[in-house]
Amino acid sequence: MLQVNNLHYTKSRHVILRGLSFKIPSHRTVALLGENGVGKTTLMRLISGLIEPNPHSDIMIDGKMGAKIKANLSYVSTLDWANNYDRVSDIVDYFKMGYPDFNEQRMEELIKFMRIDRTKRIAKLSTGTIEKLLIALTISRDTSVYLLDEPFGGVDVLARKKIMQSLLHWLPEEATVLVSTHYIQEIESLVDDAIILKDGRLLAYESVEKIRKEEGLSLEQYYTQLYIEDNGGRE
Numbered sequence: 001m002l003q004v005n006n007l008h009y010t011k012s013r014h015v016i017l018r019g020l021s022f023k024i025p026s027h028r029t030v031a032l033l034g035e036n037g038v039g040k041t042t043l044m045r046l047i048s049g050l051i052e053p054n055p056h057s058d059i060m061i062d063g064k065m066g067a068k069i070k071a072n073l074s075y076v077s078t079l080d081w082a083n084n085y086d087r088v089s090d091i092v093d094y095f096k097m098g099y100p101d102f103n104e105q106r107m108e109e110l111i112k113f114m115r116i117d118r119t120k121r122i123a124k125l126s127t128g129t130i131e132k133l134l135i136a137l138t139i140s141r142d143t144s145v146y147l148l149d150e151p152f153g154g155v156d157v158l159a160r161k162k163i164m165q166s167l168l169h170w171l172p173e174e175a176t177v178l179v180s181t182h183y184i185q186e187i188e189s190l191v192d193d194a195i196i197l198k199d200g201r202l203l204a205y206e207s208v209e210k211i212r213k214e215e216g217l218s219l220e221q222y223y224t225q226l227y228i229e230d231n232g233g234r235e
């Protein structure tokens with residue numbers, strides 16, 4: 001379970017997140033939605049402990065806080081830390097050595113599934129292939145929470161659909177998954193709930209099924225409607 005209480009984050013006097021609170025139970029996959037610059041990446045970096053929130057903000061995973069949550073969380077946002085001469089197989093080796101919960105067999109299956117050439121140097125990989133590798137590394141760990149930040153930005157449409165459809169199949173059943181994306185229509189069938197951010201605050205945290213059944217809307221229609229309403233009717 002991932003719990004965020006009263007999360008505030010200010011950077012260079014610019015308030016980015018203003019008092020976010022939500023709780024995502026285990027066995028739930030949640031889309032994190034919001035316009036460019038709203039703070040989705042910032043939220044993921046805060047959850048993962050890469051940056052520090054303002055005082056009196058709490059982030060808990062399975063009841064743990066602070067540095068202790070790192071073991072229960074999988075988030076790989078970049079390969080900037082790797083050496084340009086590293087090959088895909090070297091990165092896999094680093095993960096094998098660095099994470100006791102790294103599932104080597106799952107990683108091998110994902111490499112095949114995503115058609116990643118394990119002999120290629122990182123510096124020679126295309127943007128989309130790096131994104132596929134980041135997804136594969138993230139979901140090859142056995143943790144309770146998975147954060148995927150705009151994982152499909154550069155992935156071609158066929159691969160994206162294929163990966164999306166099978167994403168949950170690779171993860172432990174009880175996993176909590178938070179995935180940020182602008183591909184709202186495509187993610188809709190994958191997620192249970194959606195968190196919608198606007199102006200640094202939580203505009204909605206709603207079940208996708210409820211949006212469909214009770215509001216009669218698709219997730220994208222619901223998102224657009226909420227944004228327009230919050231803008232006082234302006235698009």
Ligand SMILES: Nc1ncnc2c1ncn2[C@@H]1O[C@H](COP(=O)(O)OP(=O)(O)OP(=O)(O)O)[C@@H](O)[C@H]1O
Binds near residue numbers: 036039
């Ligand atoms: N290092 C930084 N210094 C100052 N401001 C920053 C820094 N990084 C991000 N920001 C600001 O924080 C805000 C949130 O950025 P963030 O990247 O979290 O948004 P996002 O919702 O992920 O956007 P996108 O959908 O475009 O990826 C933006 O206004 C951005 O300009």
